Amino acid sequence: xxxxxxxxxxxxxxxxxxxxxxxxxxxxxxxxxxxxxxxxxxxxxxxxxxxxxxxxxxxxxxxxxxxxxxxxxxxxxxxxxxxxxxxxxxxxxxxxxxxxxxxxxxxxxxxxxxxxxxxxxxxxxxxxxxxxxxxxxxxxxxxxxxxxxxxxxxxxxxxxxxxxxxxxxxxxxxxxxxxxxxxxxxxxxxxxxxxxxxxxxxxxxxxxxxxxxxxxxxxxxxxxxxxxxxxxxxxxxxxxxxxxxxxx
Amino acid sequence: xxxxxxxxxxxxxxxxxxxxxxxxxxxxxxxxxxxxxxxxxxxxxxxxxxxxxxxxxxxxxxxxxxxxxxxxxxxxxxxxxxxxxxxxxxxxxxxxxxxxxxxxxxxxxxxxxxxxxxxxxxxxxxxxxxxxxxxxxxxxxxxxxxxxxxxxxxxxxxxxxxxxxxxxxxxxxxxxxxxxxxxxxxxxxxxxxxxxxxxxxxxxxxxxxxxxxxxxxxxxxxxxxxxxxxxxxxxxxxxxxxxxxxxxxxxxxxxxxxxxxxxxxxxxxxxxxxxxxxxxxxxxxxxxxxxxxxxxxxxxxxxxxxxxxxxxxxxxxxxxxxxxxxxxxxxxxxxxxxxxxxxxxxxxxxxxxxxxxxxxxxxxx
Numbered sequence: 001x002x003x004x005x006x007x008x009x010x011x012x013x014x015x016x017x018x019x020x021x022x023x024x025x026x027x028x029x030x031x032x033x034x035x036x037x038x039x040x041x042x043x044x045x046x047x048x049x050x051x052x053x054x055x056x057x058x059x060x061x062x063x064x065x066x067x068x069x070x071x072x073x074x075x076x077x078x079x080x081x082x083x084x085x086x087x088x089x090x091x092x093x094x095x096x097x098x099x100x101x102x103x104x105x106x107x108x109x110x111x112x113x114x115x116x117x118x119x120x121x122x123x124x125x126x127x128x129x130x131x132x133x134x135x136x137x138x139x140x141x142x143x144x145x146x147x148x149x150x151x152x153x154x155x156x157x158x159x160x161x162x163x164x165x166x167x168x169x170x171x172x173x174x175x176x177x178x179x180x181x182x183x184x185x186x187x188x189x190x191x192x193x194x195x196x197x198x199x200x201x202x203x204x205x206x207x208x209x210x211x212x213x214x215x216x217x218x219x220x221x222x223x224x225x226x227x228x229x230x231x232x233x234x235x236x237x238x239x240x241x242x243x244x245x246x247x248x
Numbered sequence: 249x250x251x252x253x254x255x256x257x258x259x260x261x262x263x264x265x266x267x268x269x270x271x272x273x274x275x276x277x278x279x280x281x282x283x284x285x286x287x288x289x290x291x292x293x294x295x296x297x298x299x300x301x302x303x304x305x306x307x308x309x310x311x312x313x314x315x316x317x318x319x320x321x322x323x324x325x326x327x328x329x330x331x332x333x334x335x336x337x338x339x340x341x342x343x344x345x346x347x348x349x350x351x352x353x354x355x356x357x358x359x360x361x362x363x364x365x366x367x368x369x370x371x372x373x374x375x376x377x378x379x380x381x382x383x384x385x386x387x388x389x390x391x392x393x394x395x396x397x398x399x400x401x402x403x404x405x406x407x408x409x410x411x412x413x414x415x416x417x418x419x420x421x422x423x424x425x426x427x428x429x430x431x432x433x434x435x436x437x438x439x440x441x442x443x444x445x446x447x448x449x450x451x452x453x454x455x456x457x458x459x460x461x462x463x464x465x466x467x468x469x470x471x472x473x474x475x476x477x478x479x480x481x482x483x484x485x486x487x488x489x490x491x492x493x494x495x496x497x498x499x500x501x502x503x504x505x506x507x508x509x510x511x512x513x514x515x516x517x518x519x520x521x522x523x524x525x526x527x528x529x530x531x532x533x534x535x536x537x538x539x540x541x542x543x544x545x546x547x548x549x550x551x552x553x554x555x556x557x558x559x560x561x562x563x564x565x566x567x568x569x570x571x572x573x574x575x576x577x578x579x580x581x582x583x584x585x586x587x588x589x590x591x592x593x594x595x596x597x598x599x600x601x602x603x604x605x606x607x608x609x610x611x612x613x
Contacts, residue, residue, distance in 0.1 A: 080450075084448070086451040088446075100455075103456065
């Protein structure tokens with residue numbers, strides 16, 4: 001059964017349809033890119049999938065659980081990394097990890113061993129007592145990802161995780177994502193950096209609340225006769241919604 | 249330069265909040281202060297102890313009652329009943345006649361009545377005693393004119409609970425109440441707003457933590473810190489300002505705890521509605537400071553305020569805590585007298601927490 005399923009998922013705010021009958025199925029171990037311009041509805045859709053927002057219509061299943069009916073059960077199974085990195089600036093590296101461990105109900109011994117492992121992997125052992133706000137951006141990002149993964153969720157949502165970061169750091173971050181996918185974790189990444197789309201196994205492009213394209217980057221580029229995803233996106237935008245198909 | 253000035257004008261006129269402050273606030277304040285700054289007292293409840301009940305004492309009592317300042321709440325049967333009436337807070341002043349009042353005045357030409365004021369409310373008590381003394385002097389003059397033989401009618405005064413008439417009784421309890429609330433409310437008011445500003449709120453919401461856990465989790469550390477604050481303020485009141493502590497320490501601690509909780513819940517409530525920390529602080533300082541100072545009865549007596557303001561005052565936690573702290577420290581009373589206030593505060597705490605929770609959940613959508 002697919003880890004993430006959305007069926008005709010809709011959200012309206014008054015007269016405005018932020019998400020319009022979204023249909024989506026993400027496979028296990030997949031790195032799925034959720035693309036679209038700002039205001040296209042990506043964040044709203046993501047909020048519904050993570051149980052933060054109640055859908056106006058439609059359904060969504062994450063880890064086999066109906067998000068609408070049991071949002072709290074879903075929360076224990078998923079990891080989330082937000083745009084602003086989810087770290088408390090005035091807590092140290094160690095304290096941040098311990099906080100998230102506690103929130104997700106991990107036992108103290110487990111938290112300690114995981115903390116050591118994270119510190120080693122990210123080479124942060126020398127900085128474990130540094131306040132999060134003093135860390136360079138790239139390190140903060142990797143730490144935020146690790147804390148999102150702390151409770152070994154099968155599914156992780158990343159909302160614009162690499163905003164404001166230089167390309168080299170971004171590449172290093174994506175290596176972490178690949179490693180996670182290799183372990184069988186399903187990752188859904190939203191971004192408006194089109195180059196990052198190339199790193200995903202499949203991508204969907206949202207515009208005005210609807211998915212206008214969904215396929216592997218390779219096939220999308222071929223279909224729109226483009227060299228890069230950036231070009232593909234521009235061509236789609238030029239053609240407007242007419243060129244979109246919701247198919248896979 | 250002119251265009252720059254014009255731009256500034258446009259900024260101001262288009263910012264509703266600034267307009268409200270510029271024009272709304274002065275009007276509101278003048279009206280509020282005008283109605284509240286009314287030191288005159290009307291229909292203050294008093295008790296009369298008149299063992300002889302002769303013509304003269306009755307006449308004097310009626311004169312006092314007719315003045316409009318006093319309202320005879322009870323006529324007591326014995327002197328021992330006076331103090332309990334004060335304890336229960338039923339009366340603000342007691343008028344005590346000696347058993348042979350009329351006879352003493354007629355035959356010996358001298359008599360004394362006693363006026364006992366409630367020092368738990370010193371401003372009011374002083375004012376009432378002054379009114380009474382003036383009326384008694386007036387009565388004496390009229391009596392003299394009638395009988396032709398001058399008599400001396402004096403009024404002995406005493407302050408129950410505060411014989412030395414220490415000034416601190418006036419304001420120290422009220423100040424304590426106000427400070428405790430302000431600090432607690434202001435501290436918690438920024439906490440939720442800060443999470444929203446920093447963006448860490450979303451992460452908390454996605455986590456398995458339930459909204460009630462988040463709200464309580466944010467209140468409890470402040471509760472402990474505020475209790476420390478409360479202890480310091482009470483100790484300062486006692487040792488620096490000479491406030492007595494006649495009641496139960498345990499009860500005072502428990503009531504402070506409750507009051508702190510209400511104030512913190514109020515702060516959390518403000519936090520759920522404010523968009524950012526600045527707004528939160530602004531609202532808690534303005535929205536709490538002014539009304540508490542003016543309408544809770546700590547400076548200006550509530551009895552002389554217009555009905556509307558009295559009712560609004562009832563929604564302010566400080567209004568209910570003031571009698572509690574004065575009652576315990578000055579009069580040494582216990583729950584049997586303070587039950588109503590305690591229950592009201594308890595209700596406020598639950599109500600505010602529930603409202604905050606609802607607000608919090610609504611905001612998620």
